[in-house]
Amino acid sequence: MLLNLICGECIKESMKNNDLFTVEIMVPVSQISESGIYDVICDKGHKTKVAVLNNKFELLFDLGFNGLIDGYYREAVSSFTASLERFYEFFIRAALHNEIKIDVIEDVWKSVKSQSEHQLGAYIFLYLKTVGKKPLLLNNNAVSFRNDVIHKGFIPDKEQALEYGENVRKIVNDAIYEMKTCFGDTLYQAYDHYLPHDEGEEDSYGCNITTILDVRNGPKFQDGDIRNNSLSEMTPSIIAKRNPQRMRFFKEKLA
Ligand SMILES: [Zn+2]
Structure with missing residues (x-):
């Protein structure tokens, strides 16, 4: 790419x-x-x-899709996953953006920095607080597919990688749609801040x-x-x- x-x-x-x-x-x-x-x-x-x-999450998704086009399906799933996780991070930071000082956010982020499950938990509850409902998430099948690919060396085919990519895209786009409704200008302020x-x-x-x-x-x-x-x-x-x-x-x- x-x-x-x-x-x-x-x-x-x-x-x-x-x-x-x-x-x-x-x-x-x-x-x-x-x-x-x-x-x-x-x-x-x-x-x-x-x-x-x-x-970064925007670029990681494109990186995954370019890998998929070139036949690197494992790498595609890995980049789609990284994109989704970095999107969760962006959502968390944007949800806190005008309420908590940036250096405090940075300091607290350190305690979940290498723990994606903790980040997911933070995402779910900040989403609930700001949007008022449960976010779309990967279902159990998609989670075990991802774990097999990332941790067990499973080699997916093109259709599986595409389906997973569409899954991630839907989750992120659904959340962006809600952010535009619920976050107002804070969304763009946070977006600009983290460029x-x-x-x-x-x-x-x-x-x-x-x-x-x-x-x-x-x-x-x-x-x-x-x-x-x-x-x-x-x-x-x-x-x-x-x-x-x-x-x-x-x-x-x-x-
Ligand atoms: Zn020139």
């Missing part, structure tokens, strides 16, 4: 030349990394830093990657957005995104 980034210098240059709306700009790409801050060298040789403005930040670097830029799980724009997307479809139906467009891309700010390509 490659992330489509931006070169801020190319965009600036283009604005200076007054051709931003007539000239296409090459999109630099990178492998995904832990920090969320990427060193970019574009095809014109500009060296910049780009912060990818997505929450990667590149402190004070003059040559640094930010860009948002279009992901299948998408707090800002989901869970119901505009008409024609491929993300309203099933994962299977999305496959061709995900594969197409792997080709070199050019970015343009104009609606119609000039002849």
Whole structure:
């Protein structure tokens, strides 16, 4: 999986030349990394830093789906699981965001940091408190499937990995829908707070990657957005995104 980034210098240059709306700009790409801050060298040789403005759970789900497309079904299940667990973390942090000081949240988080079952318990009860009902969760079959894959070396087939991915997607999208209703602006404040930040670097830029799980724009997307479809139906467009891309700010390509 490659992330489509931006070169801020190319965009600036283009604005200076007054051709931003007539000239296409090459999109630099990178492998995904832990920090969320990427060193970019574009095809014109500009060296910049780009912060990818997505929450980690959004990127992990795409990483899983790309693995699935390439036939790595065990790895797909592992990334989908990581995505779900990091979503639980995001929900917990967002639910507390404007009520508890951040350093206190950080301190308390340390006591459940390596215990996913404890995090799940916190998620269930914070969901109950903020949304007023029980959240969707993986059912018993999905939980034992996940444990077999992650802990027992079980090798799933494509259909099993897809079904598990859809399961995770439904749980997360259902919760995002409820967060949009119940959290108001706090949702976006928390989302922004936990994005990667590149402190004070003059040559640094930010860009948002279009992901299948998408707090800002989901869970119901505009008409024609491929993300309203099933994962299977999305496959061709995900594969197409792997080709070199050019970015343009104009609606119609000039002849
Ligand atoms: Zn450039």
